[in-house]
Amino acid sequence: MRAAVYFTPPADDPLTRAAALWLGRDAFTGEPTRAADAAIDPLVAEPARYGFHATMRAPFRLADGVTMDEVRDALGRFAAGRAAFALPHIVLARLGGFHALVPDGPASELADLEGDVLSAFEPFRAPLGEAERARRRPERLSARQLAHLDRWGYPFVQEDFRFHMTLTGSLADPEASVAETELRRRFASFEGTPLRIGSLALFVEDATGGPFRVDFHAPFAG
Numbered sequence: 519m520r521a522a523v524y525f526t527p528p529a530d531d532p533l534t535r536a537a538a539l540w541l542g543r544d545a546f547t548g549e550p551t552r553a554a555d556a557a558i559d560p561l562v563a564e565p566a567r568y569g570f571h572a573t574m575r576a577p578f579r580l581a582d583g584v585t586m587d588e589v590r591d592a593l594g595r596f597a598a599g600r601a602a603f604a605l606p607h608i609v610l611a612r613l614g615g616f617h618a619l620v621p622d623g624p625a626s627e628l629a630d631l632e633g634d635v636l637s638a639f640e641p642f643r644a645p646l647g648e649a650e651r652a653r654r655r656p657e658r659l660s661a662r663q664l665a666h667l668d669r670w671g672y673p674f675v676q677e678d679f680r681f682h683m684t685l686t687g688s689l690a691d692p693e694a695s696v697a698e699t700e701l702r703r704r705f706a707s708f709e710g711t712p713l714r715i716g717s718l719a720l721f722v723e724d725a726t727g728g729p730f731r732v733d734f735h736a737p738f739a740g
Contacts, residue, residue, distance in 0.1 A: 523575035537570035545569025576672035597736035602716030615688030
């Protein structure tokens, strides 16, 4: 079992519903949202397994003696001490080979939130095993990212953190172009609009390689 702290809008938010329909799976219910689609399913297999989200604390195994109840309680206390804020605009972007919704410009509030989440949930994380570390391809990381991996269990934190809500796996052309055209059609009403950051969610992977589900959704106090 692994846990992760992610941002995702509430279950009934229009963006959540649009993303779940695109991915074919609702992380809040764990249920399919549409019939199988041979054209779309291969494009979204990886993000569908994780559910619609932006990573704030990457998946981790629980440290010895830590229970999921303790992680839930910690997330509830953390959220109770935060104020909501809004990103002025989100846009569709291609990051390397995959597509995601990202902020249209830097956001200091996001960086602060990520740093606080990183520190707050570090005590609950089991150290990386050799196989887990190897899966992060340390030979491809910068010196700073490698230091992050060894300190925090994940390379893309702090200075290397970038908020993104993934909508496809890594695609090469012409698949990438086809996916982008469809995504711009489906998410046109969200591009250039604000995104409220007013909650965090505990996602859980019950079995290795299985789908992640929303275990606990914690609204911020303000």
